[in-house]
Amino acid sequence: MKTTVLVPTYRRPQDLQRCLEALQNQQRLPDEVLIVLRATDQPTWNLLEQNTFSPLTIRTQIVEQPGQVAALNAGLDAASGDIIAITDDDAAPHPDWLKRIEAHFLADAQVGGVGGRDWVYMGGTLHGPTADQVVPRPIGQIQWFGRVVGNHHLGTDKPQEVAILKGANMSYRCTAIGSARFDPRLQGTGAQVHNDLGFSLAIKRQGWKLIYDPAIAVDHFPAQRFDKDRRDAFSYGATLDAAHNETLILMNYFAPFRRAIYLGWSILIGTRVKPGIVQLCRLLPREGLQSWQKGKAVLQGRWQGCRTWLGRTKKLT
Structure with a gap:
């Protein structure tokens, strides 16, 4: 081959x-x-x-x-x-x-x-x-x-x-x-x-x-990135983009019932990297204000990801 x-x-x-x-x-x-x-x-x-x-x-x-x-x-x-x-x-x-x-x-x-x-x-x-x-x-x-x-x-x-x-x-x-x-x-x-x-x-x-x-x-050997997605520090824009991209991809892939489950889980719970409400409460004592910024970026990214998905433009084959 x-x-x-x-x-x-x-x-x-x-x-x-x-x-x-x-x-x-x-x-x-x-x-x-x-x-x-x-x-x-x-x-x-x-x-x-x-x-x-x-x-x-x-x-x-x-x-x-x-x-x-x-x-x-x-x-x-x-x-x-x-x-x-x-x-x-x-x-x-x-x-x-x-x-x-x-x-x-x-x-x-x-x-x-x-x-x-x-x-x-x-x-x-x-x-x-x-x-x-x-x-x-x-x-x-x-x-x-x-x-x-x-x-x-x-x-x-x-x-x-x-x-x-x-x-x-x-x-x-x-x-x-x-x-x-x-x-x-x-x-x-x-x-x-x-x-x-x-x-x-x-x-x-x-x-x-x-x-x-x-x-x-x-x-x-993870190297320097020449954009806002830095490897060594929190970036509001990079976090927003990551949440947008994940949301768009999974909404595009899942059947309707799993889409609803995914959105509920991601907004209410989430992960430490992309926190929902529960994870945000856990991160607050350790990360302080940055945890709120992270949570806001994720929520905004989720919202934008749903909007992009609903637009159905340039859909992946």
């Missing part, structure tokens, strides 16, 4: 270099590496002009619109592989990454997507359990009331079918993708969080299997 590795990037040449060097060391080399970048990103262009990264076949695709959604969609439009493997520029796939991905697609024609674990390093230190500490846990699931469970970075003991693949380490069969694209209604000017959630559910809704295999691994 022909494989395209798709890497969207913006102003992170050192991270991209580490990613490409990891792709050079793949046991099963990609048939092409497609770098999606902006015309104005001169540091990245300099890297690509100064290094050949042999034996990789590297193609570039220019995107003018800011945001990860536009970059990923431009990559999907330009990719030529039977398998499209997507990773972040701040991730470094393990040497057997593509070999293991291809094996899953070859083994089962009903598999539409394959992903795996990202070993997250914060400041050079592993975040999460080591390999000998892995225990079975829910991975990439949506609970009946709408809570999204990721945990992709924590790993599990064996491959399993999931509902969600993580953007730093996911791949799809081209025939499963078809005309589906990442949802352009998602808010944000950079990361546009939860775009992987929406795309995973779009593929799953068509009846394809999504497989999470912890042995399909990348080392992930």
Whole structure:
């Protein structure tokens, strides 16, 4: 099967270099590496002009619109592989990454997507359990009331079918993708969080299997984001966008009865990251005024997400 590795990037040449060097060391080399970048990103262009990264076949695709959604969609439009493997520029796939991905697609024609674990390093230190500490846990699931469970970075003991693949380490069969694209209604000017959630559910809704295999691994070094979605501090706008995007995606995916359950749970209870009323009361003693700002941002994002969904514009196929 022909494989395209798709890497969207913006102003992170050192991270991209580490990613490409990891792709050079793949046991099963990609048939092409497609770098999606902006015309104005001169540091990245300099890297690509100064290094050949042999034996990789590297193609570039220019995107003018800011945001990860536009970059990923431009990559999907330009990719030529039977398998499209997507990773972040701040991730470094393990040497057997593509070999293991291809094996899953070859083994089962009903598999539409394959992903795996990202070993997250914060400041050079592993975040999460080591390999000998892995225990079975829910991975990439949506609970009946709408809570999204990721945990992709924590790993599990064996491959399993999931509902969600993580953007730093996911791949799809081209025939499963078809005309589906990442949802352009998602808010944000950079990361546009939860775009992987929406795309995973779009593929799953068509009846394809999504497989999470912890042995399909990348080392992930979360890098600087050049938008309001900072990794190290609370941002009202980023929290609002995350709540909007999650709400839009799940309202689009759920049947009417589950939509009502999800809205009730998310507004009354929620999570620590996207608190509803109950979680807000729990956070108040520890976070003070910031908890109220977080709660307000989430509520506003939920409201905007419902409005976007009701508009039914540019609906994801």
